[in-house]
Amino acid sequence: MKLIESKNIEEIIEACARPSISNEQIKPIIEEVFKEIANKGDEAVLKYTHFFDKVDLNQLEMERSVVEELAAQTSVELQEAIKVAAKNIERFHASQQINSTKIETAPGVFCWQESRGIERVGIYIPGGTAPLFSTVLMLAIPAKIAGCKEIILCTPPDKNGNINPAIAFAASITGVNRVFRVGGAQAIAAMTYGTESVPKVYKIFGPGNQFVTAAKVKAQEYGVAIDMPAGPSELMVVADDSCVPAFVAADLLSQAEHGTDSQVICVLNNAELYEPILTEVKAQLADLPRKDIAEKALENSRFIITEDRLSTIEIINEYAPEHLIICTEYNNELIMNIENAGSVFVGNYTPESAGDYASGTNHTLPTAGFAKAYSGVNLDAFTKKITFQEISKNGIQELGPTIEKMAEAELLQAHKNAVTLRLK
Amino acid sequence: MKLIESKNIEEIIEACARPSISNEQIKPIIEEVFKEIANKGDEAVLKYTHFFDKVDLNQLEMERSVVEELAAQTSVELQEAIKVAAKNIERFHASQQINSTKIETAPGVFCWQESRGIERVGIYIPGGTAPLFSTVLMLAIPAKIAGCKEIILCTPPDKNGNINPAIAFAASITGVNRVFRVGGAQAIAAMTYGTESVPKVYKIFGPGNQFVTAAKVKAQEYGVAIDMPAGPSELMVVADDSCVPAFVAADLLSQAEHGTDSQVICVLNNAELYEPILTEVKAQLADLPRKDIAEKALENSRFIITEDRLSTIEIINEYAPEHLIICTEYNNELIMNIENAGSVFVGNYTPESAGDYASGTNHTLPTAGFAKAYSGVNLDAFTKKITFQEISKNGIQELGPTIEKMAEAELLQAHKNAVTLRLK
Numbered sequence: 001m002k003l004i005e006s007k008n009i010e011e012i013i014e015a016c017a018r019p020s021i022s023n024e025q026i027k028p029i030i031e032e033v034f035k036e037i038a039n040k041g042d043e044a045v046l047k048y049t050h051f052f053d054k055v056d057l058n059q060l061e062m063e064r065s066v067v068e069e070l071a072a073q074t075s076v077e078l079q080e081a082i083k084v085a086a087k088n089i090e091r092f093h094a095s096q097q098i099n100s101t102k103i104e105t106a107p108g109v110f111c112w113q114e115s116r117g118i119e120r121v122g123i124y125i126p127g128g129t130a131p132l133f134s135t136v137l138m139l140a141i142p143a144k145i146a147g148c149k150e151i152i153l154c155t156p157p158d159k160n161g162n163i164n165p166a167i168a169f170a171a172s173i174t175g176v177n178r179v180f181r182v183g184g185a186q187a188i189a190a191m192t193y194g195t196e197s198v199p200k201v202y203k204i205f206g207p208g209n210q211f212v213t214a215a216k217v218k219a220q221e222y223g224v225a226i227d228m229p230a231g232p233s234e235l236m237v238v239a240d241d242s243c244v245p246a247f248v249a250a251d252l253l254s255q256a257e258h259g260t261d262s263q264v265i266c267v268l269n270n271a272e273l274y275e276p277i278l279t280e281v282k283a284q285l286a287d288l289p290r291k292d293i294a295e296k297a298l299e300n301s302r303f304i305i306t307e308d309r310l311s312t313i314e315i316i317n318e319y320a321p322e323h324l325i326i327c328t329e330y331n332n333e334l335i336m337n338i339e340n341a342g343s344v345f346v347g348n349y350t351p352e353s354a355g356d357y358a359s360g361t362n363h364t365l366p367t368a369g370f371a372k373a374y375s376g377v378n379l380d381a382f383t384k385k386i387t388f389q390e391i392s393k394n395g396i397q398e399l400g401p402t403i404e405k406m407a408e409a410e411l412l413q414a415h416k417n418a419v420t421l422r423l424k
Numbered sequence: 425m426k427l428i429e430s431k432n433i434e435e436i437i438e439a440c441a442r443p444s445i446s447n448e449q450i451k452p453i454i455e456e457v458f459k460e461i462a463n464k465g466d467e468a469v470l471k472y473t474h475f476f477d478k479v480d481l482n483q484l485e486m487e488r489s490v491v492e493e494l495a496a497q498t499s500v501e502l503q504e505a506i507k508v509a510a511k512n513i514e515r516f517h518a519s520q521q522i523n524s525t526k527i528e529t530a531p532g533v534f535c536w537q538e539s540r541g542i543e544r545v546g547i548y549i550p551g552g553t554a555p556l557f558s559t560v561l562m563l564a565i566p567a568k569i570a571g572c573k574e575i576i577l578c579t580p581p582d583k584n585g586n587i588n589p590a591i592a593f594a595a596s597i598t599g600v601n602r603v604f605r606v607g608g609a610q611a612i613a614a615m616t617y618g619t620e621s622v623p624k625v626y627k628i629f630g631p632g633n634q635f636v637t638a639a640k641v642k643a644q645e646y647g648v649a650i651d652m653p654a655g656p657s658e659l660m661v662v663a664d665d666s667c668v669p670a671f672v673a674a675d676l677l678s679q680a681e682h683g684t685d686s687q688v689i690c691v692l693n694n695a696e697l698y699e700p701i702l703t704e705v706k707a708q709l710a711d712l713p714r715k716d717i718a719e720k721a722l723e724n725s726r727f728i729i730t731e732d733r734l735s736t737i738e739i740i741n742e743y744a745p746e747h748l749i750i751c752t753e754y755n756n757e758l759i760m761n762i763e764n765a766g767s768v769f770v771g772n773y774t775p776e777s778a779g780d781y782a783s784g785t786n787h788t789l790p791t792a793g794f795a796k797a798y799s800g801v802n803l804d805a806f807t808k809k810i811t812f813q814e815i816s817k818n819g820i821q822e823l824g825p826t827i828e829k830m831a832e833a834e835l836l837q838a839h840k841n842a843v844t845l846r847l848k
Contacts, residue, residue: 081829105784225797360529373649405505
C-alpha cells in the first residue's frame, strides 16, 4: 500500500484512480452471444453451457424438488446463520416501504404516487470459487417485499449440473420462483430475450465478471433495466486516533481479498497511525487463504494522510467510495457531510462484513464513483412509482386557464383544446 | 386510426407495436461528436454550434443578467401561468420527501438510509418549433427540492445567440445555476466530459430528438447517469359509456400532435363508442395548426374493443403506456390493478395536458413500454440514498457468529477475521 504524501486534493484523487478496465475486446463476444441466443434460444444457451460449464443439460430449469434436495445438503449451522441474516435484511428493507399520500396541489387537483413491484425480475448469481449465496438474500428478499410477481434466478451449474447447496437454500427460503442453471453472458441474454425455458424479465440484478457486466449493459439496449454496471469492489476507511489499528487492517484486507482489481484506501488524520496499521496488514495477510489475491489488490491501494476534517470530507466525496468505514471522534460530523458513498459503517464495531452478510443493509452497491449519481440496491430498485391524478369539474375550471396559456405558448393547440372543451 | 377487431390479447398488443426506431445510422455520428469534444472541448462545441445552430458564439455560457433580460420579455400572463404551475409542481414533489428512520434490525445493530441530492445535474431543453419551458419546471424544481447543489441547463441558441424567453424565465425562477447555449449531441457530450466552459455533471435529464437520446445512452458509458432513454410520446385512453366522446377525441389529438411518431391507443368496452369518438377526432383535427403531424401520428394509432374488464387490465399492463387516461365507471378497480404505466389521469375532467403543464405531476415519463421497469422522473431521480449502519460492542458480539459462519461458507476468510478480531 503506497503512502500518498500530497496535500493537494486533486493529486490525491488522481493517485486513487481505480484500476481501469476496458470492455472493448469483449464487446464482439457479447454481441455474438446475444445474436445467437436471440435466434436459437435454448439451443444456443445449452451450447454455451456445454462450452463454459463443461456440462450437457437436458433442461435448463432446475425442478423445485431438486432445488429443495440440494438446499437440504446445507449444514444446519449455515442454515441458521442464513436465516438470521435473512430476518435482518427483511426488517431493514421492509422499513423502506412508504405509503402514498394524496396531495391537493391546487383546489380540486389531487395527485399521488403508488409503488408497484416490477413484475418479472431476474437475479444473476455467479458461480466460481466463492458461492455468493448472500447475494441471493440481498436481491430476492427486497424483490419479494416489493411485490415482484416472478423472481427468477440464474446461476451456472457445476460439472454435474448441480448448483451450490447454499445458493439453493437461500433461493428456497426467499421465495425465488424459478431456478435456472445458466451462467455468464448467456444467462443475461436469455433473460433479455426470453427463450423456450427462460422467461424474459424486465430488470436484471446481480454481480458477475466483466462478461456478465458487459452483457447487462447490452441488455439495456433492449429495454431491460439493470441494477447498476458493477465494477471491482472498493473500500475507504477513515480513521483517527480513536481507531483500533488491528480492526482497520482487518477491514482493509476483507475488501482486498475480493479480487486482484479491488482497491482499498485508508485515510488518516495522523501520520503516526500509518506504521501500526501497515504492520497489522502484513501480519494478518500472512495467514489468509486468498493471500495472493489480497496482496495484488493492495498494490492498487493507498494510504492518505489528511490535513484536516474538511479535506477528509472532500476526499470522501470526490472518491465516492462503494464502502466507507469511519472510525473517528467526529463520526457525526462526517455523517452530516457525506454526499457520495454507497454504504457507510460507523465506529469501531461495525466491520464491512456485517453489511456484506447480516446486519440488514444491502451489499449491492455503486462502485467506480457511481455513488455520485446512483444508490445501492434497496427496495426502490424493485419498484416503479406510478403517478396518478384526478381533477374535479371545479378543479379544471380553476386550473384550466393556466394550462391553456402554457400550451398556447408552447404552440401545442391540441393540448389547449383538451382543456378548453372541458371548460365549456 | 385503425380498429383492431381481435379479442386475443397477444394479437392486440402486436397490433399496438410502437413505431420502431433504429439508432444504428446515427451511432457513428455520436461517436465522432463525443471524441471531438473529449479532445478539443469548447472549440469543438463551438464548431458544432456554428454548424447546427448557424451562430458563432464567443462564449457558451449566458450571463445571468442576459438570462434575466430575456426572461423579462415573457408576457406577464405567461409569467403568471408559469408561476402557478411551478407552485403546484413544487408542492407535489416536496410531498415526495421522506424522513429516514433508524431501524434496530437486531439488538445493537442500527441501520438507516439518508437521501442526498445528486451534486451536479444537467438539464437539456430542446429548441426547435415548440419551446419546452414546461420541461424546465419539471426538472429544475425537483432538483432544487432534492438539494442538488449545481443545476446547469443546456439549450440550443437561435441565430442571434439567444434562447427562448420563456425558457429563460422558467430557468430564472426555478434556481437553475448556469445556462449554456448548446444543443444536440454536443450538449450531452460537453456535460459528460466537461469542457473549459461546461461543467461535467453526474446525471443528465431531459428530452430530445434521436441524436440527443443516443448521446445520452452513450454518456452512460462514461459513468454519467441519465433520467431515461426517452422515445416517442404515447397515450392510452380507456373509456366506457361514462366518457364524453369529444373529451376523449381531444385527448387523443393532444398526444398525436407531439410528433409523427407519437402513438395513441383508445380502448373501449363498447363498439358503439367508436363512431362518435372517431367523428370528433376528425372534426377537431381539421382546425389544428399541427394537423399534418397529428394526422401522421394517427396512422400509428389504434382503437381496441375489449371483451371485459380483465382483458382491459391485461392490455394496459402489457402495453405499459407512458400516459393513461381512464374514463370509466370502474376507475377505482382499474387503479388497483394498474401495474405498468407512467402517469395515470382519472376521470372526465383530468386531461393529459393538466399533467403536461400544471397539476404538479412530472411529465418526464417512461415511453416504449419502459414503464414495466422504470418510474417517471420524480424526486427520487435527483437523489441517491446512502445506507448507514452502526453496531455496538454488544451488537457485534451477538451478530458476529452469524457473519463468521457465512463468510467462512463463502470462503472469504478475511471477511470472517474482521469480525473475529472484534469478538475477542
